[in-house]
Amino acid sequence: MLLYILRRLVLLVPILLGLTLLLFIVARILPGDPVGLAAGPNATPELIAQMKREFGLDQPLPLQYWNYLTGLVSGDWGMSVFTRRPVFADILEYLPATIELVFASLFIAVVVGIPLGLLTAVYKNGPLDYATRTVALGGIAMPRFFLGLLLQMAFAAWLDILPLSGRYPLIESPPDHVTGLYTIDALIAGDWSAFQIALSHLALPAIAMALSPLATIMRMMRSSTIEVLQQDYVMTERALGLSNRLILFKYVLKNAMTSTLTVIGLYVSWLLGGTVLVETVFDWPGLGLYATQAILTQDFMPVIGVTLVIAIIYLVAMLVVDLLYGVFNPKVRYA
Structure with missing residues (x-):
């Protein structure tokens, strides 16, 4: 390996x-x-x-x-004409906010999408299946920036239970810098108040970005699980008297996850590219907002730098996905 x-x-x-x-x-x-x-x-x-x-x-x-x-x-990625700062320094400043947003969105999509995919496969053509199909269709079809605006109107303007935009209140100091991820830094410092504030600012943009990958992961998991449930070895396990829960979580889940892993890996790059719109809507100080400002000012070096960072993260993510194939499928061998 x-x-x-x-x-x-x-x-x-x-x-x-x-x-x-x-x-x-x-x-x-x-x-x-x-x-x-x-x-x-x-x-x-x-x-x-x-x-x-x-x-x-x-x-x-x-x-x-x-x-x-x-x-x-040597770490010299050029100078930004607009900010008059080294591009590499700017990327290091903006990258943690984007990483936090992307992986929060991916976490929501995976944690919600995989169980829903399993349930809709087990209870195929039931009420839950039809309801999730409708939600999945809407999640894939709805633009992220429009969903972000709807969430801002509902939860920030009307209900006033979540902040409208930004990453942290301007009048308060963020947690001490360790990783640059405010939620993680607050947990490391044991500051639960800062963690709640950071999480409340993260919620709306993360949900806006998570809906489309959640819908795709859920549908892919459903189709993979249905296919695996029809295999001969699953019928043999049922004939041997094994419980449905044991069959589902020990044998079916691992085999159904193989194709879903590919979708999860591909959505890493999709989410990184999607931050441009979502970060602009929510005024989230990440790479997407930085790239938008660079494009508007025709500042080429930051655009090249941001694209390189996204490409590197995507290639590393696909390498991790390829390695995870061996975890879920013992037949995979790395020559």
Whole structure:
């Protein structure tokens, strides 16, 4: 297994190299002048030329790409024209908020979707099955930003039981920084008040992002479970007198999880990309909001950096999913 992991990690290098080249070319051929926008409408040609030299935009494109590529290895991901800060420092600041939101959404989708998928498979064509089909259809069809707005109207504006936006109240200090994830940091510090505040701010954006993956995971789990329940070995176990609960949770669940794992892995990248809209709606200070500001100001380096981070997380997530196949299916061997 160790050789398999090392081989997969080595394969990440050409993938990321190709991605950096593609993103760099696309960012440079797009119309617009980020330096002109950052300098302002009253900037003189001398000031614009000075800023271009400062950010290395006066050099030939191949040299710009080479400098960017060598800088990636040393942790220099370029400078943001808009924030005037290193892109890598900005990403480190915004990344924990996005990670917390994405994994909270994925946690909701998995914890709710897998049990519902099992139940709807066992009680196929029952009232619960029809109800979850309706919810699943609505969850997949409804845009995340629209669902976010509905949740804000219902729980923040009308019921006033959850905050409208933001990650933490501006007038209060967040828990001491350990991981950057406010809920985890509050638990580490034993500050239950801070944990409740952080969780209340996390609830609405996490639910808005979780509904679509929850619906897909639930439907995939249902179809996989129905297929497994029709296998010969399940009928043999029932003939031997094993209880339905034992058959379902010891034998059926593990085999039905194999295909569902793929969907969960794919939704990691989907959720990371989906943060752009949800973080903008909820004013959540993560990579999505950072990327949106960079796109609006035509700031190319942050967009490339955010895309690289999403690609790295996605590739690592798919590697973890491939390794988990062996846990749920002993027949899988890693050469």
